[in-house]
Amino acid sequence: MEKISRSEVLHVARLARLEFTPQEVEEFTHQLNRIIEYMDQLKELDTEGVEPTFHALAQTNVMRDDQAKPSLSQEEALANAPDRDERGFFRVPRIIQG
Amino acid sequence: MGEEEKLNMEGKASPVVTQTPQGRDPLKGGLKVDYEAVIGLEVHVQLKTNSKIFCPCSTEFGAPPNTHTCPVCQGMPGVLPVLNRKVVEYAIKAALALNCRINPISVFARKNYFYPDLPKGYQISQYELPLAEHGYLEIETSQGKRRIGITRIHMEEDAGKNVHGELGDPHSYVDLNRTGVPLIEIVSEPDIRTPEEARLYLQKLRTIMRYLGISDADMEKGEMRCDANISIRPKGEKRLGVKTELKNMNSFRHVQRALEYEIKRQHRILEEGGEIIQETLLWNPQLGVTETMRSKEEAHDYRYFPDPDLVPLKVSEAWLNEVRSTLPELxxxxxxxxxxxxxxxxxxxxxxxxxxxxxxxxxxxxxxxxxxxxxxxxxxxxxxxxxxxxxxxxxxxxxxxxxxxxxxxxxxxxxxxxxxxxxxxxxxxxxxxxxxxxxxxxEGLVQLSDESELEVIVERVLDEHPDEVKKYLAGKTKIVGFFVGQIMKATKGKANPQVVNKLLIRKLQERG
Incomplete structure (x- = not known):
């Protein structure tokens, strides 16, 4: 029994705004299942009493003081914009109808 | 968020009605019964820091578009967010004031979705391990005191602002100044039963945020935003009905009106034997109705996972006590x-x-x-x-x-x-x-309290009105008011009313 179905792969692809050919869908379904199977091996370990790890680093509390510093200029901020308007907004396809 | 039912506030066990004598499920409707609403609120509060939550850009409101951004809040590749300590302090303050338990370790997570105001394609929030949980807030309703449970409080970043063009304009416009402004999200238990309670809860939250000095929490300015989950069920029923989610309520009044409308709408559907559809609705304040959100299909599949760019946050007992010592009287x-x-x-x-x-x-x-x-x-x-x-x-x-x-x-x-x-x-x-x-x-506005001075005036007024004196002596004691008026007129309102009353009664009785 496959752990991840074809429709789940399509669902995740849609959430990530990715388009695949039917062959790619087959291929990724297969690969993702192999990855999950590999993870299953870890389940064989006894993790009783082991705290979950949320981060690869053992560090905690990396913080900065609340001091505002200069930002990019509007021109710099918009330099990579695919489209902008003269007021300094990013211009995108209309989000809501109407 | 868990929506499991809890004991009601008074701790009374309510009878569980699962089947009516007719064998119908009351949650399915079609029956004339008394309904109650079950409401939970998700409130976002903007924190009043100088800089953003993960970068040093200013949080100042009202600047020209896209003048408070940097590679971090613009979501450029290869940048690293660094947590603003003040945001944590403010969030702890809120959590303590709302009687929450602060988790010794909390973790930031990525909430993944696509929207033009979210440049990274994910919002940094907290999910599995939020900053604080299990609190409550008490409100004073017309029916007495009610305790509303608080499920959790977590920190997150705000998104940018979308501006939609005039009708017919095929574009929307994005300003990223607000991207990364710190927020706390306060999620209530589904303990709220009426629109009035929802309003009181929000007003109390605002008062507390202002007392703490962590936010102005002005709903009309978007400093406090509220979404509501609402369902209705027959009174006494313990299970929950199908809920809808209400958005776009930008004032206390709108929240109350939107909830009132939504309760009526759901009630009507159930009474007519229809079914509530789980959906997101927008409050339309002009028409006074809730409407189905017509934007592109909401995924609601956020694939949260711990953000590898941010290390876990540890709140020590010492830090907690330090913040606690700065709390004002609430x-x-x-x-x-x-x-x-x-x-x-x-x-x-x-x-x-x-x-x-x-x-x-x-x-x-x-x-x-x-x-x-x-x-x-x-x-x-x-x-x-x-x-x-x-x-x-x-x-x-x-x-x-x-x-x-x-x-x-x-x-x-x-x-x-x-x-x-x-x-x-x-x-x-x-x-x-x-x-x-x-x-x-x-203005020489000193009150005349001297008895000997006032006595002269009282005597004179009584002399000038012999008929009224007779009436008084005949038992029409209410006429005292007339004499007081005359004396006030004579003294330009300066006579001490207590002294005048005392003197009047004495002098009138002397004439009896």
Missing amino acids: PDEKKVRFMKSYSLSAYDAEVLISSREMADFYEEAVKAHPSNPKAIANWVMVELMGRLHAENKNIQNSPVSPQQVAQLVALIDRGTISGKMAKEVFAKTYQTGKDPQRIVEE
Whole structure:
């Protein structure tokens, strides 16, 4: 029994705004299942009493003081914009109808 | 968020109705029964820091579009967010004030979705391990005190702002200045039963945020935003009905009206035997209705995972105590103290503690004239607030100082001026800012309390009105009011009413 179905792969692809050919869908379904199977091996370990790890680093509390510093200029901020308007907004396809 | 049902606040066990005698499931509707609403609120509060939550860009409101951004909040590849310590402090303050348990370790997570105001394609939030959980807030409803549970409080970043063009404009416009402004999200348990309770809960939250000084929490400015989950069920039923999610309620009034409308809408559907569809609805304040959100299909599949760019946050006992020591006296405690120390009614105390500034104003006035806190409360609440309210001002812009209110009450208490004269003096202080004492001196507004002086006037008035005297002696004692009026006229309102009354009765009886 496959752990991840074809429709789940399509669902995740849609959430990530990715388009695949039917062959790619087959291929990724297969690969993702192999990855999950590999993870299953870890389940064989006894993790009783082991705290979950949320981060690869053992560090905690990396913080900065609340001091505002200069930002990019509007021109710099918009330099990579695919489209902008003269007021300094990013211009995108209309989000809501109407 | 878990929506499992809890015991109701009074701890009473309600009878569980799962099947009606007709064998119908009441949650499926089609029955004439009493329904109750089950409401949970998700509130976002913008924190008043100088810089954003993960980068040093300014949080200043109202700057030209896209002038407060940097590679971090723009979501450029290869940048690293660094947590603003003040955001954590503020969030801890809120959590303590809302009686939450602070998790010793909390973790930031990525909430993945695509929207033009979210440049990274994910929002940094907290998911599995939020900063705080299991708190509560108490509200004073017309039915008495209610405790509303708080499920969790977590920190997250705000998104940018979308501006939609005129009708027919095929574009929307994005300003990323707000991207990364710190927010806390406060999620309530589904403990709220009426739109009134929802409004009171929000108002109480706002008051607490302002007391803490962590946010102005003005809904109309978007500093506090509220989404509601709402379902209805027959009274006594323990299971939950199908819920809808309401958005776009930008004031306390809108929240209350939207919930009222939604309860009626769901009620009508169930009574007609229909089914509630789980969906997101937008409140339309112009039409006064809730409408299905017509934007592109909402995924609601956020694939949260711990953000590898941010290390876990540890809140030590020492840090917690440090923050706790900076907490101000909170509204509930202040109210109890006001009632005790100043012998105020619950209502008066509630009004006076509604903002920290108002409470401070009141206490400063009491400090200047400690013997009559009740009278000071009345002057502040009636005369001062009445005038401020009429001019759309708040206590911070009061032209009358706390010391002036105290001085005015002292003048009445010493018998220098009557309550009636005091109202005029107050009006003049309000207009000119002059001390009441000075106005009294300048206008010669001293009350006439000297008995021998007043006796002469009383005698003269009685002599001038022999018919009225006869009527009084014949038992029409109400006519005393007429004599008081005459004496006030003769003294231009300066006569001390207590002394006048005493003298009048004595002199009238002497003529009997």
